[in-house]
Amino acid sequence: MTLEHNPARGARLSPNVKIVTLRPCDVPPGGAIMNNDLSAQNITASGGMTLDELRAAVDAGAIDTIVMAAPDMQGRLQGKRVMPRFFLDNVLADASEGCNYLLAVDVEMTPVSGYDFASWDRGYGDFVFRPDLSTLRRAAWQEGAAIVLCDIALHDGTPAPVAPRSILRRQLDRLAAAGLTALAATELEFMLFRNTYEECMRRGYRDLDPANLYNVDYSILGTAKVEKVIRAIRNALEASGIRVENSKGECNLGQHEINFAYATALECADGHVIYKEAAKEIAQSQDHAITYMAKFNEREGNSCHIHLSLRDEANRPVFAAGGGHAPEFGHFLAGLAAHAAELSVLFAPNINSYKRYAVGSFAPTGLVWGHDNRTCAFRVLGHGRSLRVENRLPGGDVNPYLALAGMIAAGLDGMERRLPAQPAFTGNAYHGDLPRVPRTLSDALALWRHSAFAREAFGEQVVAHYARMAEVEVETFAAAVTDWERIRCFERM
Incomplete structure (x- = not known):
């Protein structure tokens, strides 16, 4: 994305540069994400990687790890390190899963009672990590790694309502x-x-x-x-x-x-x-x-x-x-x-x-x-x-x-x-x-x-x-x- 000025500093670039307005949300609030097949998408953020670029880097041996992560309630990244072939062949088609206690723990990662979203009574099941490919990029501070941020969804495909990324997306909508x-x-x-x-x-x-x-x-x-x-x-x-x-x-x-x-x-x-x-x-x-x-x-x-x-x-x-x-x-x-x-x-x-x-x-x-x-x-x-x-x-x-x-x-x-x-x-x-x-x-x-x-x-x-x-x-x-x-x-x- 090219930008004309920086509102946090006031710096200016070319007056001919235009802002590309990105969609604030891939799905409407509460809307389904029923089709998890992302393999055909070829989108990229500024300085990021397309899927084609990722595949080429994997084939060349330059990328051997994909960090899949979602922000938790404290704004920390939680997730998995995934092998690139599994990511390309399986995760893009079916997404990935993780324990829903990640949105119901304290700073020490202790499961805490009193949350309706996830609890012992509900069995602490899984939710879905759905990669947002617009965030795919090299993790240049880690050797051979790329990173992609994920939206957290429920099993019916709807965004998890209490996930921080979902909360911001709704306001952007x-x-x-x-x-x-x-x-x-x-x-x-x-x-x-x-x-x-x-x-x-x-x-x-x-x-x-x-x-x-x-x-x-x-x-x-x-x-x-x-x-x-x-x-x-x-x-x-x-x-x-x-x-x-x-x-x-x-x-x-x-x-x-x-x-x-x-x-x-x-x-x-x-x-x-x-x-x-x-x-x-x-x-x-x-x-x-x-x-x-x-x-x-x-x-x-x-x-x-x-x-x-x-x-x-x-x-x-x-x-x-x-x-x-x-x-x-x-x-x-x-x-x-x-x-x-x-x-x-x-x-x-x-x-x-x-x-x-x-x-x-x-x-x-x-x-x-x-x-x-x-x-x-x-x-x-x-x-x-x-x-x-x-x-x-x-x-x-x-x-x-x-x-x-x-x-x-x-x-x-x-x-x-x-x-x-x-x-x-x-x-x-x-x-x-x-x-x-x-x-x-x-x-x-x-x-x-x-x-x-x-x-x-x-x-x-x-x-x-x-x-x-x-x-x-x-x-x-x-x-x-x-x-x-x-x-x-x-x-x-």
Whole structure:
């Protein structure tokens, strides 16, 4: 796919380049995927592989492994490594199967009660991994490997309603019905340590060695010290068909980010989860470890800023009008601000997520928008075709499919109901009488569980499923005895 500008950066290419609008969903919401025979399809994403190219690479011995993976509730890739002949001869005709507990477990992969979708009472049967061949690409960070992302379907062929990719597709279908396409890019921060994951675990994640010992935000010298790892990540993702823009240092010790060119919202989320997996594997191969947790220590947390803009069927920017904002942009921003608190479970899904929201931390607390104002939850920047909104609420632990689905649903509601545009906030949004981010996951869970808007936008099954996910995190944390408690109470209580 060729693009004219990057709404997450404002860069421009040739004015003659046009955007190819991809179908946001191969099947209608709830529609059947009864014909699983994909062998005749020859589709490819930008920088990806066609089936013909895959067959040629397999015949030449260049590809000997196909990674089939689907994002789970936490946004992690789960799946199988499949031999290419089996993939070409069997999976393309019949798809593949996996245990449906993958959408009903906690972070530790423990089966959890309380899910209607999958349970011991239902026998933890299989669902279907259906490869989306538009995502087929070389996995350049693994020798001889290709990767394809999958949609999760039920045995009757319908999309699994609680699968993150299904949830985003349904919101993209709503946009498509209105003649709109969402374009997005994520800025995902991480912390890099000079320890392997096994060493980090043995140390109890204490006394680790950050890859930088001072603030390297924008520092060329500081980032040069870790360029061996960061360069390997940049080049591997570029070689895998995910277009890299740049890398830079950040504020916390050993903190960095790598930024990618924008794409349609589904491609953006797909690229995000592939990048996250690849970066961890590459770091481990060089005896380093990466964490994307929202708040590793008391310094700056890991953010995941999400940039979003809309185009109409004629490829015209929806948010811009003349030299300023279109009325639709005001309504979209009003929807985001109105629903941000009750959608916090989608933007900040973990106990740890809420520790990132602190005054003066560059993580927002005020649910308002402002022009190029990093203290606001929603930062508006760019102009003309590059005008977009940056959602600064998500942290590095976010599931991008769910966050993008939440942004689209909230913005669409603002546009459909023509919610009155709010004036841009000026000044310091950490102070003043403003609507605020929920203080804890428990607070966010209560808002999500009782949200009439969430039920209307996502359906009762999705609300209940992700309410249970948040509830499990709250219950598990409440039962845990932490280092903080031992240090505070062991002798002095």
